[in-house]
Amino acid sequence: MLLPAIAFAQEDPQLPADLVWETNNTAPTFADPNAKKGGTFRTFVVSFPLTLRTVGPNSNSSFRGYILGNQFGLVGMHPETEEIIPEMATHWAYGKDGKTVYYKLDPQARWSDGKPVTADDYLFTIEFMRSKHIVAPWYNNHYSKMIVNVVKYDDYTISVEGAIAKPKKDLHISYGLGPTPRHFHKLDEKWVENYNWKITPNTGPYQISKIKKGKVIEFKRKKDWWAANKRYFKNRYNVDKVRVKVIRDVNVAFKHFEKGEVDTFGLNLPPYWHEKAKGKIYDRGYIHKAWFYNETRQPSHGMYLNLQNEILKDKNVRLGLAHATNVEKTISTVLRNDYERLHSGYIGYGKYTNKNVRAREFDLQKAGEYLAAAGWDKRGDDGIRIKDGKRLSLLITYTLKEYNDRLVVIKEEAKKAGIELKLQWLDPSAGFKNVLEKKHQIAWMGWSTGFRPAFWQHYHSDNANKPQTNNITNTDNKELDALIMQYREEINEEKRIELAHKLQQYVHDEASYIPTYSQPYARSGYWRWMQLPKHLGTKTSGSLFDLFSSSTGGLFWIDENMKKETLRAKKKGKRFEPVLIKDTRYKSK
Template identity: 40%
Template sequence: MKRTLLATTLLFPVVAWSALPDDVEWLTNNDEPLFASPEAKFGGTLRTSIASFPQTFRTVGPDGNGAFRVWLLDKQPQLLQRHPDTLKYIPDIATHWAFGDDDKTIYLKLNPAAKWSDSKPLKASDFSYMLKLYRSKDIIDPWFNTYYSTQIERIDALDDHTVEIVFSKEMDHDALLYFTHRLKPRAEHFLKPRADKNNDGVDDNFVRRFNFKPEPTMGAYYVGKIKKGKSITMLHVGEDWWGYSNRYYQNRYNVEKVRIKVIRDNDIAFKHFEKGDLDIYRLGRAELWYDKSQSEPFKKGYIHKFWGYNQMEIGAGSFWLNTARPMLDDINVRKGIALSLNVDGLNENIFRGDYSRKPNGLGIGQGAFTNTDLSPLPFDIASAIKSFELAGFTHVGSDGIRSNAKGQRLSFAVTYSHQIVTPRLAYLKEQAKAAGLELTMNLVDGSSAFKYVLEKKHEISYHSMGTAPRPQYWEYFHSANAGKPQNNNFTNYSTPELDVLIMQYRSVFSTSEKERLSREIQQQVHDATVIVPGVMSPYIREGYWRWMKYPANPMQKKTEALFTIGRLDDFGVYWIDQDVKKATLKAVKKGQAFEPVTVVDKRYKP
């Protein structure tokens, strides 16, 4: 008996679709609440910033996983979406879906209005081409090659608007929807090869040819004007964008342009914001929210403040210990480091107690996939010293730093990407000295830092990763990725036992069994102490000039950002009120003030 999962059942005639089963049962869901505002106005230019210019405009291949990727691929439409509050599946590129009888196949009916940003119509074969692209050696991306060769058997276009996806293993309907819904097409007409010696349909010179050549998108915005190293302007397709035929996209993505300026220093970016050269700014840091927001533009009500709670999944991070580097292959050294990091003190003294400690290094908030029995090692100097001594670091030098019989100093460089992190690491560095541990700070600019870590040059990397409702482990901990560059095994850690669990996790049919395996994997990684959990915040804090508007209920459970800030994904529900902007600029010129405004949305506070 077929399940009608999270959807309304519809029956469609299938005479023209001979490849479809005769009894195919189409599902859709147009009944979830809308979260944009009918008061939204179209037009205007949003001015925002990023800390570094992207190393490439590709989203696969070397350096293709950078911060700007969210604009190019991550926030682009996909086959299906999950409603950001109810979490039920809703239409996106696909209007309907149906399950095959083999527990491996799913059929999707595409929105016939869907077009690429260059006005070419979307074809079902663009999904077939996606699979061809990701399997090609020409993209120089082993992760994509492996995943899409092993997880998906085939993707076929049954006609211009109907896709059949057959996975490599049997899964329950929850899993089929999950692994289907995030798939995004690639524009075959744009990527067609000039040279194809291996006859795989992908340009032999793909990496170089498309390094700074942005592809057409399915979204409301595409890359327009580029000033290399200085700025990128995203242009709206227009009010006739195909997405507005979907009720869930109506009244969203309202600004005509998004001008993204490269400002490498956060303090300088904040000054641009205060002057009105940027419309929005993230106020996540305590000193921004509490101290720097006491300046005149805030006091006179020109700039408003917003604090909204969410229930986002928290990804893996914060301190990744590279076990391929000297001394870090010793678990006693790794435990000593974890015990030497005063993360709770960091929260109280630097973050003013607004954050909380991550329970484990692999993230939280993924339902039964998360092992809730885990907790981080506490700050404990005495226990840290015992661990270091077990590792042979028994000698304490005149500078207070320990060394072993080989003369190796207990000293590690922490790689990080932004200057604002420096005070945090400086605090931890001073605290760790009490255990005889020296932490040196290795600041590598912006996107270059992630490349540095991908190439496994780090000893300790301080960064966190995004995640999804179902965690992935193969790229982080399978031996196939250990010791190799350009993948997410930042710790270079793997074991035969983990390999077995990870492959079982990838292949198991039942979602409940996958959840159990996830918890077991998290336990083993936790016991290995290769990721030391840092802090997390179940909220967003942003500043905005008073002409920026948003719905009366701005937050959804999965709202990651209210406005388009940096690499954070937003739902595009904001707009610019040009009349308010004119009035505000006039008031600024005359020195007139408005009432200061701070908005706090606690609907999803834990």
């Protein structure tokens, strides 16, 4: 599948004469000028990726973020001010049609193999993403229907035209485009197989340097990275090497961390923060702890109900299940009140968030009324509801063993309403595959966030009943489709916000998603040689040790002298001051 002829064959396209070019070299910098280069950062993942591809079958794994983090876009968003700032482009301008953005590409930009990044690589992105050979229907659709044209004016000037007009900032986000190395890819029917384990040239600060299948993937910092001294990238991406080891059990990984074989460990889970991350190595100051509140869009954690399931097709069952899900007890017991109840999948989007949407409370009477209305009005000897000889039994699929304790609470509380919930743990790779192939009944998971609330990928019928799409509830509702398309096409911000609110209410009313909880902070344990900026992180930092993100990644560094000092002190039993930091600057009041 090729681009429309206009993108390739337009003869000598001319830039509009009245373009007003913009850039941004005045937003505040957010990296620490005292950061030092060097060292190896050692971290872990719980499963080895099924492929190094970032599109196509089995590509939507957690490791995908490591790869995409090193593929930069045309522009970025400042993590404190949300201003547009340069990445692959130095300047931008807006067309009068309200849906086209013009970009001047940075002529210094290079692929990791040394070749220059040019306009042709952006044209190839469209050809690539529209190709049937990548076996990625969501991308085929998005890059055909939403990004309708890319025009090359010269080797370092392009325009990107979206399908519908949008506010200026939204144009960059909705029609954001990264380059794809034309010289590297051969698009044919064997592309998926042939590129499973090929290392794609990238534009970011690191590139994969070593792979031991099933065990380790290493990244190496580029010594001559083209953007190293750019305003918003200077003093970032400081470690020389990143070693990602597969440790399939998080509890085992924690032991590796406390032995000093892993440099940092996320302590968001209450048992780790309150109980496990204690003792001599903390009291003697070898390992520090930090609790950093952020102010950012919250992932949509919750229970996603597959509407193709015979039981869950009935809306009354879904409503009954929502009222039988005791999230509040999970938060107050297992989660130590560290978490907050999530009321929808669209929290933290400012005016776009509908604050009137509230999660359904645990209420056994209401649960019983809805379930009885669905015909589940009788119970068996064990208390589980029955209908036509079948039990009201459903399977929850989850991918982290740390979720088990909270799911046991959910399971036991639902039993009071006559619902049997069975728990199915799958490792992350297998779990993602199971859910994206729509083989689940209930998925316990969360989606990462975008700049604006996203509805089409999760709830439009175009993505229902198909594998490898993000509509994991299999929602297929023409009335909802129409609202989603209105939202996508609306340029007036007030009307767009109104539509976003309507959509959130509609999704809530359909009850295919039960929101659970949010964590508006990052908690980490880290060996004292791991250094953070004075401000720890940015307003939108989801992790203090984000490796590669162009907006918040690479702010930390390793102090090699302090590492030697710490290891010597540990051997001799010497003490340092214990460190526990709690930063509440961005905590919501």
